[in-house]
Every structure is written in structure tokens, then in C-alpha cells.
Amino acid sequence: MEANYDPAARRSWLLRTLQATITITVIAILYPVARFLRPRRAVVSGALEVVAPYKPKELLNAASKPFDFAGKPCLLVLLPEGAERLAQGQPLRADDVRAFNAICTHVACTVTYRRTEGDVFCNCHDGVYDLEGRNVSGPPPRPLEKYNVALRGEPGQEEIVVSRQS
Amino acid sequence: MKLLSTIRAFVDERLGLDVLQALAHKKRVPIHGCSHFYYLGGMALFLFLVQIVTGVLLSLYYKPSPDQAFESVRAIMTEVDFGWLIRSAHSWSANLLIGVLFLHLLTAYIMRAYRRPREMTWVTGVLLLGVFLAFGFSGYLLPWNELAFFATRVGTAIVGVVPVIGDDLLLLARGGEDVTGDTLARFYALHIIIFPLVAFGLLGIHLFLVQKHGMSIPATGHPAKAEVGALCSTMADHEHRVPSMPFVPHFLLRDMVGWYLALALLAALSALFPWELGTKADPFASAPEGIKPEWYFLFMFQTLKILPARIGPFEGEVCGVLFFGLCGLVVLLIPFIDRGGKCRTVLNVLAAVAVAYFIFMTAWSWFSGAGQGALRIMLGSLLVAVVIPLLFPFTRPQTAWRRAVYASFTLTVIAFLCASGWELWR
Numbered sequence: 001m002e003a004n005y006d007p008a009a010r011r012s013w014l015l016r017t018l019q020a021t022i023t024i025t026v027i028a029i030l031y032p033v034a035r036f037l038r039p040r041r042a043v044v045s046g047a048l049e050v051v052a053p054y055k056p057k058e059l060l061n062a063a064s065k066p067f068d069f070a071g072k073p074c075l076l077v078l079l080p081e082g083a084e085r086l087a088q089g090q091p092l093r094a095d096d097v098r099a100f101n102a103i104c105t106h107v108a109c110t111v112t113y114r115r116t117e118g119d120v121f122c123n124c125h126d127g128v129y130d131l132e133g134r135n136v137s138g139p140p141p142r143p144l145e146k147y148n149v150a151l152r153g154e155p156g157q158e159e160i161v162v163s164r165q166s
Numbered sequence: 167m168k169l170l171s172t173i174r175a176f177v178d179e180r181l182g183l184d185v186l187q188a189l190a191h192k193k194r195v196p197i198h199g200c201s202h203f204y205y206l207g208g209m210a211l212f213l214f215l216v217q218i219v220t221g222v223l224l225s226l227y228y229k230p231s232p233d234q235a236f237e238s239v240r241a242i243m244t245e246v247d248f249g250w251l252i253r254s255a256h257s258w259s260a261n262l263l264i265g266v267l268f269l270h271l272l273t274a275y276i277m278r279a280y281r282r283p284r285e286m287t288w289v290t291g292v293l294l295l296g297v298f299l300a301f302g303f304s305g306y307l308l309p310w311n312e313l314a315f316f317a318t319r320v321g322t323a324i325v326g327v328v329p330v331i332g333d334d335l336l337l338l339a340r341g342g343e344d345v346t347g348d349t350l351a352r353f354y355a356l357h358i359i360i361f362p363l364v365a366f367g368l369l370g371i372h373l374f375l376v377q378k379h380g381m382s383i384p385a386t387g388h389p390a391k392a393e394v395g396a397l398c399s400t401m402a403d404h405e406h407r408v409p410s411m412p413f414v415p416h417f418l419l420r421d422m423v424g425w426y427l428a429l430a431l432l433a434a435l436s437a438l439f440p441w442e443l444g445t446k447a448d449p450f451a452s453a454p455e456g457i458k459p460e461w462y463f464l465f466m467f468q469t470l471k472i473l474p475a476r477i478g479p480f481e482g483e484v485c486g487v488l489f490f491g492l493c494g495l496v497v498l499l500i501p502f503i504d505r506g507g508k509c510r511t512v513l514n515v516l517a518a519v520a521v522a523y524f525i526f527m528t529a530w531s532w533f534s535g536a537g538q539g540a541l542r543i544m545l546g547s548l549l550v551a552v553v554i555p556l557l558f559p560f561t562r563p564q565t566a567w568r569r570a571v572y573a574s575f576t577l578t579v580i581a582f583l584c585a586s587g588w589e590l591w592r
Binding site for chain 1: 249
């Protein structure tokens with residue numbers, strides 16, 4: 001036994017044990033902290049369809065206030081043809097109304113409808129989309145996500161149903 | 167390896183790491199009978215770090231408004247991964263920190279570490295204890311539960327009995343006539359901005375002074391080292407001749423054992439006894455039964471409970487509050503009051519009475535229900551058993567004093583065991 005005794009080896013073993021202990025402690029502390037930092041699961045609905053909170057005669061002002069569709073702002077635009085039809089007291093058609101995911105494809109600002117220019121505009125970096133949601137000028141790299149619009153119910157009192165693929 | 171040394175050289179040239187390294191190597195820690203008391207400061211610092219880390223984490227999810235505070239804490243406890251652990255660790259380490267600080271204060275007093283030139287180290291330490299008690303009080307309200315609401319109402323009402331400026335202090339503390347959302351916002355700001363700034367400032371001074379003056383060596387020291395002290399004419403001389411060890415790595419590794427003990431205790435308490443949340447505060451409901459503050463305020467709480475409505479021409483409450491204010495002032499000014507001789511004897515007797523009073527009142531208030539005498543004895547004897555070992559370094563082995571310390575320690579342990587046995591048997 002005496003012949004095998006090597007204080008240097010014992011010391012380095014002790015040192016390694018200490019380093020291992022400290023490493024394990026640090027991991028044991030960091031693991032719950034990292035898990036804690038991960039956000040909670042989002043509490044937004046995964047709805048594929050929603051009834052817009054506007055009646056046809058409120059549609060003229062609907063674009064100024066996007067509403068919540070599955071956690072994202074939904075921009076509802078009444079086309080000039082639709083506005084004319086409503087002014088003449090004719091029933092509204094589904095293709096008179098456009099619905100978009102209002103989050104700009106550039107850096108995620110919320111876009112707005114400009115009635116005078118007849119386009120959808122992003123105030124953050126001057127991105128311009130047409131009323132089909134296509135990116136026509138400025139920095140946006142992709143078109144806006146376009147939702148389907150359907151009308152349900154009696155003419156004049158229709159519900160505007162907005163739906164998406166998935 | 168070459169890369170590492172290049173980085174080191176780069177950083178060293180700009181930040182001067184060598185100076186820090188030289189400082190670390192220069193620092194030495196004296197070895198004597200009371201050396202173990204030094205670990206309490208390191209433990210307190212470690213627990214404060216735990217408070218900072220867990221507090222910052224909690225602030226990521228906590229929402230300070232009466233409508234959302236309770237719900238956000240409940241979400242932390244139930245929805246966020248390991249939220250229960252982080253919150254429990256925050257609450258438990260706050261309590262352990264106060265306990266360690268009380269012991270740190272007591273041992274510093276026992277060693278008379280406040281002697282010239284270390285008066286300001288003592289004063290900043292006592293102020294730090296005050297800040298940490300305030301931390302505890304302000305943090306208690308944040309979950310906005312029933313217990314916290316009434317504890318805050320009572321606690322702030324006590325401020326209101328201070329003569330002359332009481333009413334203004336009350337308004338200032340509550341941010342209004344009553345405890346409302348404004349109080350919550352105020353306590354939140356105090357808890358996460360103002361008190362931390364004050365604590366960092368005071369702690370900086372405290373630690374700087376500890377470095378500047380070195381660690382204090384008790385005047386009596388270990389009996390075996392007494393002759394070393396007797397040979398020295400001045401204090402500085404005395405301090406140089408006491409055996410010492412380098413701070414890095416000798417003391418640091420020992421200090422780490424203290425941190426590990428604290429961490430193990432904290433992890434066990436948090437995992438086995440997650441902190442409760444209670445029910446949401448309703449400002450118009452009656453106070454719930456058995457309402458109590460945190461344990462470190464219990465001695466004041468119990469005193470105010472038993473004081474008569476009037477003492478002579480004064481209200482009982484006013485006397486109590488002024489008395490505790492005076493006690494705090496005396497503790498703060500001990501370095502300037504202790505003039506040696508009879509003065510010190512009086513101080514020592516007062517300190518012993520204060521510790522006994524603290525233990526007795528805490529145990530009394532903790533179990534104030536009927537038929538809980540045994541539990542009261544259990545808690546009391548446990549607290550006494552924590553305090554008695556502090557006396558070991560001051561008694562020589564094989565003397566009557568050492569035997570008396572042994573005997574009283576044994577007696578408290580027997581009292582604890584008997585009371586526990588009685589509780590179990592019933």
C-alpha cells in the first residue's frame with residue numbers, strides 16, 4: 001500500500017471531484033431556470049373561423065380597428081364598389097369585403113387601410129400592398145395572408161364570417 | 167491553451183486582472199476559536215444572491231396590480247415550468263437570510279467585532295438588517311393574498327402610532343388612507359428598485375470596510391491563543407501575530423461548504439414545503455382567524471398583543487413602538503455605547519435578556535392556540551439550541567463554564583425530545 005501512495009494523484013483526483021461537483025451544481029441550478037424562462041403555452045384560440053364584430057353598415061369604419069382572429073389582428077376592408085352598393089341600398093356581396101392578417105410581412109408591424117390611396121399601407125417602413133394583399137412597393141418581401149370572407153343571414157343583417165385554411 | 171492565454175493577456179492589459187489576483191492572494195483570514203462565525207457572512211451573501219436571481223426571474227411573470235397580482239402568482243405556481251420552485255426558493259431563502267443575518271449580528275456582537283476602527287462596519291451591517299426586514303415586509307404583500315393584505319394593514323397602522331409624524335408616515339407608507347392598489351404599486355417599487363439600490367450601496371460599503379480593516383479577531387480569542395494576545399502591545403500588532411490562512415483557496419473552499427449547506431437546506435425546504443399562496447385578498451372581508459406576520463416580526467406582534475390599552479398617560483401601542491424603536495437605536499449605536507468595564511457588563515446582560523425575550527415571544531406567538539404548550543417548548547428549545555453553540559469558543563475545555571454550556575445544551579435537547587415525544591404520543 002505504501003508503495004502505491006501518490007499524494008499528487010490524490011490531490012488531482014480531489015480537484016477533479018470538486019470541479020465535477022461544481023459543474024453538476026451549476027447544471028442543476030441552470031436547468032430549472034432555463035425551463036422557467038421558456039414562455040407559457042400561448043392562451044390564444046386556434047380558431048379557423050370567426051364572425052367579425054361588424055355589421056355591413058359598420059364596415060366603412062371597420063378598417064380603422066382590426067379585430068382579434070386567433071390571436072392575430074384581422075384587417076377588414078370594404079372595397080369602393082361595396083361602399084357604393086351599400087350607399088344605393090343594394091345587398092352586399094362577399095367579394096366586396098377583403099380580410100387580411102394585418103401583420104406586415106416585413107418586420108411585423110400592423111398595417112392600415114388607406115381609403116384615399118386605395119391600398120394597404122404599413123406606417124413603420126412605408127410598405128405598400130394592393131387590395132389583394134400583394135406587396136407592391138417598399139420593403140415587404142411577401143404578400144399579406146388573405147382570409148376568406150363569406151356572408152351569412154338576411155340581406156342587410158348579414159354576419160361577416162372570416163375563415164382561414166389552417 | 168494558447169488562445170486562452172492570449173485572451174487572458176488581452177483582458178488583463180485592459181482591466182488589470184493582476185491587481186485583483188494580487189489582492190485575492192494578499193487577503194488572509196485569522197484562525198481562532200470563533201473562525202467558524204465568519205462563514206455566516208458568506209452564507210448571507212450567498213442567500214442574497216439567490217434572492218436577486220430568483221427575484222429577477224419572478225419579475226418576468228409577476229404583474230403588480232390588485233386585479234392581476236394574485237392570478238399572476240398563481241400562474242407562476244401552476245403554469246410556468248418550475249415556477250413553484252423559483253417562488254418557494256425566493257420565499258424560503260428570504261426567511262433563511264433573515265435567520266442567518268440575526269446569527270451574524272449576534273456572533274459579531276459576541277466577538278465584539280465592532281471595536282475601533284470597525285464601528286462603521288457594524289453600523290452598515292445593522293442598517294442592512296433593517297433593509298432586509300423591510301424587504302421581507304414589502305415582499306409579503308406582493309402576492310395580494312388575504313394574509314398579506316391584513317399583515318400590511320396592521321404593519322402600516324403600527325407606523326401610524328409614531329407620535330407627531332405618525333399620520334403622515336402612514337399616508338406615505340400606504341400611498342393613501344387604506345391599503346389599495348396604490349399600496350401594492352408602492353411596495354412593488356420599494357421591493358424591486360429602492361431597497362435593492364439601498365442594499366447594494368450599504369453592502370458595497372460593508373464589504374469594502376471588511377476588506378479595508380481585515381477580519382476582526384475577538385479580544386479574548388481562543389483561550390489557547392490568549393498568550394499570543396498578551397504578548398502584543400497594540401491591536402494591529404496583536405492581529406498580525408494570530409495565525410491565519412490565505413483567503414484563496416483555503417477559506418474560499420471552506421466558505422463554499424457553507425454555501426452548499428445553505429443551498430441543500432433551501433432546495434430541501436422548497437421541494438418538500440412549497441410556499442403557500444392562500445386566498446385572494448378581499449379588502450372588505452373580515453380578517454381571517456389566526457392572522458400572523460412572518461416569524462421575524464412575531465416578537466413585536468406578540469408584545470403589542472399583550473400590552474394593555476393604556477400605560478399611565480400613554481397608549482400601550484405607542485409605548486411598544488417607541489420601545490422597539492429605542493432598542494433598534496441601541497443596537498445601531500452599540501460600538502459607541504460600549505465603553506468597557508461596567509458599561510459592557512450592562513450591555514451583555516441586556517443582550518442576553520433581548521435574545522431570551524426574542525426566543526420566548528416568538529415561541530409564544532407561533533403557537534398561541536390552546537393546548538400547544540409542547541409545540542411552544544419544541545420551537546423555543548430548538549431556537550435556544552441554535553444559539554448555545556455560539557458560546558463554545560468562549561469557554562475553556564475542562565472548566566466549570568464549558569461544563570455549564572454542555573449542560574444547558576443537553577438540557578435544551580432533552581426538552582426538545584421530551585416535547586416532541588409528548589406531541590407524538592398524544
